[in-house]
Amino acid sequence: MKRMKAMIAYDGSGFAGYQVQPDSRTVQQELMNVLKTIHKGQIVQVVASGRTDAKVHATGQVVHFDTALVIPVAGWLKALNVLLPEDIRVLAIEETDSSFHARYHTSGKTYRYKWDRSQIISPFTRNYMVHTKQRPDVAAMRQAAEAVLGTHDFSSFCAANTGVVDKVRTIRRLDFEEHGEELHMVIEGSGFLYNMVRIIAGTLMEIGLGRRHADEMAEIIAASDRSAAGKTAAAHGLYLEQVVYKG
Amino acid sequence: MKRMKAMIAYDGSGFAGYQVQPDSRTVQQELMNVLKTIHKGQIVQVVASGRTDAKVHATGQVVHFDTALVIPVAGWLKALNVLLPEDIRVLAIEETDSSFHARYHTSGKTYRYKWDRSQIISPFTRNYMVHTKQRPDVAAMRQAAEAVLGTHDFSSFCAANTGVVDKVRTIRRLDFEEHGEELHMVIEGSGFLYNMVRIIAGTLMEIGLGRRHADEMAEIIAASDRSAAGKTAAAHGLYLEQVVYKG
Numbered sequence: 348m349k350r351m352k353a354m355i356a357y358d359g360s361g362f363a364g365y366q367v368q369p370d371s372r373t374v375q376q377e378l379m380n381v382l383k384t385i386h387k388g389q390i391v392q393v394v395a396s397g398r399t400d401a402k403v404h405a406t407g408q409v410v411h412f413d414t415a416l417v418i419p420v421a422g423w424l425k426a427l428n429v430l431l432p433e434d435i436r437v438l439a440i441e442e443t444d445s446s447f448h449a450r451y452h453t454s455g456k457t458y459r460y461k462w463d464r465s466q467i468i469s470p471f472t473r474n475y476m477v478h479t480k481q482r483p484d485v486a487a488m489r490q491a492a493e494a495v496l497g498t499h500d501f502s503s504f505c506a507a508n509t510g511v512v513d514k515v516r517t518i519r520r521l522d523f524e525e526h527g528e529e530l531h532m533v534i535e536g537s538g539f540l541y542n543m544v545r546i547i548a549g550t551l552m553e554i555g556l557g558r559r560h561a562d563e564m565a566e567i568i569a570a571s572d573r574s575a576a577g578k579t580a581a582a583h584g585l586y587l588e589q590v591v592y593k594g
Numbered sequence: 595m596k597r598m599k600a601m602i603a604y605d606g607s608g609f610a611g612y613q614v615q616p617d618s619r620t621v622q623q624e625l626m627n628v629l630k631t632i633h634k635g636q637i638v639q640v641v642a643s644g645r646t647d648a649k650v651h652a653t654g655q656v657v658h659f660d661t662a663l664v665i666p667v668a669g670w671l672k673a674l675n676v677l678l679p680e681d682i683r684v685l686a687i688e689e690t691d692s693s694f695h696a697r698y699h700t701s702g703k704t705y706r707y708k709w710d711r712s713q714i715i716s717p718f719t720r721n722y723m724v725h726t727k728q729r730p731d732v733a734a735m736r737q738a739a740e741a742v743l744g745t746h747d748f749s750s751f752c753a754a755n756t757g758v759v760d761k762v763r764t765i766r767r768l769d770f771e772e773h774g775e776e777l778h779m780v781i782e783g784s785g786f787l788y789n790m791v792r793i794i795a796g797t798l799m800e801i802g803l804g805r806r807h808a809d810e811m812a813e814i815i816a817a818s819d820r821s822a823a824g825k826t827a828a829a830h831g832l833y834l835e836q837v838v839y840k841g
Binding site for chain 1: 603604605651671675680681682683684685714715716717718720722
């Protein structure tokens with residue numbers, strides 16, 4: 348058996364999320380359907396770095412699967428992209444060590460969150476950016492972002508319905524980029540709790556819109572209480588951009 | 595009665611085209627539905643500069659309609675965009691002369707056709723650009739484009755199923771722009787026959803891919819025969835970008 352590691356991109360608009368669930372179109376199910384076809388009916392498990400929610404996009408999700416088939420990597424790339432629906436693309440694939448694990452061996456992830464500050468949102472970006480008609484104060488968002496950097500208990504930025512006990516995570520980078528009317532938040536960390544990026548984005552936007560003060564961010568983190576933070580930003584602005592592995 | 599002129603953009607992906615047709619979702623029908631709501635059930639006719647086909651996009655379509663309502667333009671813009679589905683946006687609206695006609699008074703139109711030359715097409719652009727995996731020779735396409743400029747009988751570039759008799763049109767501009775992996779054809783002319791832009795795009799791409807020689811373009815025009823030209827390029831690469839009016 349060979350273990351294959353693939354980097355994939357998907358447009359989350361048409362999916363109920365990454366992970367398989369009954370009666371829903373999911374990225375994992377589409378990948379498994381195609382691998383089943385390639386393996387002549389045999390079920391092949393696919394393991395991702397983590398799940399993404401409905402409408403959330405990926406430009407650099409990583410998955411692994413095991414195969415007994417002897418196919419060169421160019422052949423894998425071609426076969427997968429011919430068989431997959433167009434809203435999922437395999438960007439790269441390689442044979443990896445049999446001990447590699449797409450989920451357990453991550454050492455970090457980068458997410459990007461996109462807002463569109465245009466007066467009228469383009470019909471072409473409606474599924475790919477979140478519209479904010481009122482112009483946010485990006486300087487205030489940058490100032491508040493500083494409090495997020497480093498190692499903290501992120502209980503305030505974790506959806507209540509989760510079984511995770513250890514909520515300490517390390518954020519290495521939290522930048523804002525402005526590309527014309529687009530405003531991007533780029534966040535890189537050791538790992539993320541459920542909805543953590545979207546709650547951080549939502550809270551920082553409330554600060555940008557003057558509904559909260561930039562100084563509050565440190566207090567919100569210290570509160571270790573979901574109700575202290577802002578609203579969860581909409582799913583369709585979020586992109587899983589990169590997954591980094593140990594070693 | 596006041597005549598209102600509006601510039602609209604739409605993502606063609608979810609429409610069977612601009613023009614109303616039974617049991618299909620069309621841009622015109624969505625506009626008329628919203629105007630009917632605003633006019634408390636009264637039917638308001640909407641006239642566009644011309645129809646666009648299924649999957650064809652617009653970034654600068656122009657329409658007009660008549661209304662007895664007294665609403666400031668900012669109010670019109672807001673009301674229309676609140677009520678319209680997100681894949682249609684009104685970009686601008688103004689009161690215009692009652693003699694203005696969105697279809698009859700056009701003096702020119704600009705279309706843009708987009709190809710993606712990436713090895714693997716992004717899942718985010720699949721509905722907005724046409725993938726060409728083989729890299730086209732843009733210099734050859736530019737050379738061939740020169741033959742298209744000026745006033746010609748464009749019968750070779752007109753879908754056979756049309757009742758139009760006069761097939762003479764003037765092309766004022768035909769440029770290729772390269773934006774990273776994107777290749778755009780921008781074409782501006784006095785008017786366009788049915789499928790004319792897509793047949794020109796398809797024929798120029800065949801030249802770019804070496805299936806025809808750049809010199810053939812003049813002969814194809816001279817033939818005045820649809821079968822002399824190349825295939826009609828796919829609809830989802832096409833954008834109606836600008837409509838120009840007389841006077």
